[in-house]
Amino acid sequence: MNKQLQLYIRELTTGIAACTCLPAARLLIVLLVPAVIFFSCNKDRSSEFIPDRNNPANDTSWYTRPATNAAVFQLDTLFCSNTTFSDSVTVATGGTYRVGNGLEIFLPPGFCVPPPASGGKVKVLIVYLKKKGDFVRYAKPTSSNDKLFTNTAGAFHIAVTYDGHPVALAPGIGVQVRMPANISYPPAQVYRGDTGADSYPGNFNWVPVTDNSIPLQAFQQFDAGSNSWITGYQLLVKTLNWTAVVYPEDDITAKVKLSVLLPANYTNANTAVYAVFKTGKTVLRLKADTYSKSFSASIPKGSIVSVIAVSKIGTALYWSQDDVLVTTSQIVKLQPQAKTLPQINDLLDGL
Amino acid sequence: MTDQLFDNFIRDKLRDHVSAVPDDMWKRIEREKDKPPQAHPASPALPRLYWWLGTLLLVACGSAFWLLQPAGSRQGTPQNNLVHSKTVLSDTISTPSSVTGLQPAPSAPSALPAQADSVPAPGSSDLTFTTGIGHTFRDNGNTAGQGNRDNYSADHGSLSAGGNYRSSNGQLATTAIAPVNGSAASELPAQAPFATLDNYEPEKLFQLTPTGYFSLKSLLNKQGYKKLPVIQCPTLGPLRNDLYLEVYASPDYVMRSITATDPHNNSYLQHRDSSENMQVSFSLGARLTKSLGDHLLAKLGLQYTQVNQKFSYLQENERRQVTVVTTHIIVQSPGDTVIVHDTSSYEQIGYLKKSTINKFKSIDIPILLSYEWGNDQWKFAANAGPVINLYSWYSGQMFDTSLQPVSINGKNSNAVYKRNIGLGVYAGVSIIKSVSENMELFAEPYFRYNFSNMAQPGQPFTQKFKTAGLSLGIRYKLNGSGQRSWRR
Numbered sequence: 088m089n090k091q092l093q094l095y096i097r098e099l100t101t102g103i104a105a106c107t108c109l110p111a112a113r114l115l116i117v118l119l120v121p122a123v124i125f126f127s128c129n130k131d132r133s134s135e136f137i138p139d140r141n142n143p144a145n146d147t148s149w150y151t152r153p154a155t156n157a158a159v160f161q162l163d164t165l166f167c168s169n170t171t172f173s174d175s176v177t178v179a180t181g182g183t184y185r186v187g188n189g190l191e192i193f194l195p196p197g198f199c200v201p202p203p204a205s206g207g208k209v210k211v212l213i214v215y216l217k218k219k220g221d222f223v224r225y226a227k228p229t230s231s232n233d234k235l236f237t238n239t240a241g242a243f244h245i246a247v248t249y250d251g252h253p254v255a256l257a258p259g260i261g262v263q264v265r266m267p268a269n270i271s272y273p274p275a276q277v278y279r280g281d282t283g284a285d286s287y288p289g290n291f292n293w294v295p296v297t298d299n300s301i302p303l304q305a306f307q308q309f310d311a312g313s314n315s316w317i318t319g320y321q322l323l324v325k326t327l328n329w330t331a332v333v334y335p336e337d338d339i340t341a342k343v344k345l346s347v348l349l350p351a352n353y354t355n356a357n358t359a360v361y362a363v364f365k366t367g368k369t370v371l372r373l374k375a376d377t378y379s380k381s382f383s384a385s386i387p388k389g390s391i392v393s394v395i396a397v398s399k400i401g402t403a404l405y406w407s408q409d410d411v412l413v414t415t416s417q418i419v420k421l422q423p424q425a426k427t428l429p430q431i432n433d434l435l436d437g438l
Numbered sequence: 439m440t441d442q443l444f445d446n447f448i449r450d451k452l453r454d455h456v457s458a459v460p461d462d463m464w465k466r467i468e469r470e471k472d473k474p475p476q477a478h479p480a481s482p483a484l485p486r487l488y489w490w491l492g493t494l495l496l497v498a499c500g501s502a503f504w505l506l507q508p509a510g511s512r513q514g515t516p517q518n519n520l521v522h523s524k525t526v527l528s529d530t531i532s533t534p535s536s537v538t539g540l541q542p543a544p545s546a547p548s549a550l551p552a553q554a555d556s557v558p559a560p561g562s563s564d565l566t567f568t569t570g571i572g573h574t575f576r577d578n579g580n581t582a583g584q585g586n587r588d589n590y591s592a593d594h595g596s597l598s599a600g601g602n603y604r605s606s607n608g609q610l611a612t613t614a615i616a617p618v619n620g621s622a623a624s625e626l627p628a629q630a631p632f633a634t635l636d637n638y639e640p641e642k643l644f645q646l647t648p649t650g651y652f653s654l655k656s657l658l659n660k661q662g663y664k665k666l667p668v669i670q671c672p673t674l675g676p677l678r679n680d681l682y683l684e685v686y687a688s689p690d691y692v693m694r695s696i697t698a699t700d701p702h703n704n705s706y707l708q709h710r711d712s713s714e715n716m717q718v719s720f721s722l723g724a725r726l727t728k729s730l731g732d733h734l735l736a737k738l739g740l741q742y743t744q745v746n747q748k749f750s751y752l753q754e755n756e757r758r759q760v761t762v763v764t765t766h767i768i769v770q771s772p773g774d775t776v777i778v779h780d781t782s783s784y785e786q787i788g789y790l791k792k793s794t795i796n797k798f799k800s801i802d803i804p805i806l807l808s809y810e811w812g813n814d815q816w817k818f819a820a821n822a823g824p825v826i827n828l829y830s831w832y833s834g835q836m837f838d839t840s841l842q843p844v845s846i847n848g849k850n851s852n853a854v855y856k857r858n859i860g861l862g863v864y865a866g867v868s869i870i871k872s873v874s875e876n877m878e879l880f881a882e883p884y885f886r887y888n889f890s891n892m893a894q895p896g897q898p899f900t901q902k903f904k905t906a907g908l909s910l911g912i913r914y915k916l917n918g919s920g921q922r923s924w925r926r
Contacts (some may be wrong), residue, residue, distance in 0.1 A: 136788055314802055346770070349782075
């Protein structure tokens with residue numbers, strides 16, 4: 088390296104050295120060495136639990152209007168009943184079909200106008216709500232606008248479809264239905280089911296049929312097989328819909344509020360809560376209160392009810408039940424337990 | 439005393455006067471306090487003592503230089519072509535015989551200062567006299583009063599001549615110093631029986647001690663500097679002979695390169711890439727540094743390196759119990775509100791994010807060559823050389839080809855990485871600052887690359903590390919005072 092270059096480098100480095108670097112060097116060491124030690128001294132292993140936000144088990148939110156595909160509405164079609172009939176029926180011949188060892192339905196020949204491609208056969212589905220558990224299975228409480236039915240003779244639903252599409256009854260044709268029941272006074276009334284203008288499943292309500300479009304008659308018939316008289320009601324339905332024969336409530340019975348609390352992850356989006364009365368075929372669905380995060384209903388004072396909660400979280404089903412004598416406004420806490428489908432069906436049958 | 443009335447008046451008025459403190463006084467004080475100390479550009483951090491020592495040294499040198507000048511030149515009087523830096527004096531002086539014919543001393547010699555010298559007592563056997571600047575001549579045997587001064591010995595190695603003395607008869611005469619060889623006696627001008635300053639031979643050496651020689655003029659001529667004279671300390675030898683111990687620590691940034699040995703393993707490597715992230719790593723080490731020349735040094739050391747890597751993966755379908763306290767505000771009837779704090783627990787479903795810090799540890803021997811330049815305060819160096827890996831070991835986990843976590847610290851047939859990863863190369867640049875006589879601080883950004891694949895044969899991948907770091911350390915001079923730190 089020649090002398091000129093050496094001189095240049097010397098002058099350059101002397102110029103660099105003109106700054107006060109010793110304090111900076113000390114600062115650098117004081118900051119850097121602990122920083123290196125800190126960042127290098129990490130725990131060898133660690134684990135962190137991260138809840139899956141998309142998993143319904145972790146959802147603790149209450150909704151003013153749960154989505155139509157919410158788990159609570161999936162419960163409506165989840166449980167099977169032995170009082171269900173489904174088969175392919177030849178329209179031209181019709182037929183009489185017995186459902187659930189009680190309900191009789193007579194389909195007259197030509198009861199509907201089948202689509203041309205159907206070949207004259209349609210699928211007929213008949214659901215008969217006979218027991219209290221059936222009303223829970225299909226989420227059809229026995230109340231109308233918060234008014235309880237003191238008793239229910241039964242309810243049914245007839246659906247005619249082809250290839251998944253509904254088929255209407257032929258004009259002027261009615262389907263005769265005979266429902267066994269105890270005849271009592273005051274006389275029963277016919278109610279039909281209503282889901283509101285938008286058919287939101289959470290809106291289901293029974294409304295009275297006042298236009299005599301579904302004439303109701305009582306009947307009595309001797310059954311040779313059981314060697315006894317069978318009584319019941321006979322209807323002629325001209326529209327295919329949910330239909331119930333019920334005994335309305337009187338308005339003078341005093342009521343108290345029953346509130347039900349569940350664990351945090353059981354919300355109105357995945358849980359249905361009912362009060363099943365011990366006396367009479369009365370099933371009341373408790374309403375969800377998003378403010379208090381509870382379910383509640385007005386119960387006639389002095390009633391003995393079974394408070395049940397049916398839940399679906401993910402693919403798991405849960406059941407909880409508690410018997411309560413309602414004398415004053417009270418709060419009931421339930422602790423759901425995981426159950427299988429057959430177990431819940433058995434529990435519903437035992438209500 | 440009415441003449442004091444005004445004074446008394448002013449005094450009384452101002453006795454208790456307190457000047458207001460300016461509003462910005464504290465700011466001025468802080469500004470002065472925060473001002474960086476005025477530092478010499480070449481040595482900003484030298485303690486005050488060093489500055490005093492340097493100043494003292496300069497003053498001493500200047501004084502020495504000044505004192506060694508001829509008296510006339512020192513005092514600014516015109517000289518007769520006298521070279522101030524020269525003096526001639528020998529052990530014995532032979533005065534010319536004409537000394538015996540003493541002439542009356544000029545009352546005010548133009549060229550020489552009149553000095554009141556010490557006068558030997560009449561009759562003393564040992565005649566001693568001093569020159570105007572303290573140069574003492576001692577008569578070595580001639581009796582006083584006779585004016586026969588054959589021999590004089592000089593006690594002081596100072597400049598020159600022009601001393602006056604009185605003979606026994608009280609006459610004051612001026613004498614000069616004659617050359618040793620006596621030949622100058624014949625060269626003395628007749629009018630001036632004494633040698634004058636013009637007759638000095640400037641090349642003769644002035645004997646200070648029995649063994650040493652000193653010639654300030656010759657020294658300055660040889661040095662060739664136009665600046666003030668610089669004292670050059672004696673050197674021990676022609677070459678630099680430094681030995682250092684360096685201790686350092688370095689935060690490292692490590693880059694990994696990983697490739698699949700088979701194209702079918704590319705998806706496996708993608709999973710590994712997404713699950714592994716390099717973390718802050720570090721190195722620690724010590725080196726012995728020996729100078730091989732003025733600028734070249736060799737470094738040999740031992741270094742520990744730890745490369746950190748974070749391995750994370752998700753374990754799905756994990757469940758945990760969660761306890762929640764929910765407050766229910768229930769209006770049971772108008773005016774009847776119940777607040778219920780309900781503690782409930784439920785099972786939360788999620789996934790477990792597991793993290794492991796993988797550590798790649800190694801012991802290496804760096805063998806470096808360094809080229810250094812700079813000055814006493816600042817040095818710069820370029821370093822390069824091989825790094826030999828002695829031993830490597832590992833801890834942590836990674837995915838295998840079935841995407842299951844397996845340990846990387848397996849041994850023998852289960853080993854994933856080699857225990858010795860062979861040779862690497864190192865290159866860095868040092869900035870070195872002297873902080874005390876024996877200690878220096880240095881900062882050295884560097885880059886290091888390992889040549890060999892560190893994965894065991896049979897593994898579905900090859901892996902290498904590239905490391906960039908900043909070493910910070912201390913360099914200690916092992917052979918302290920015997921070591922010359924620098925030579926221009």
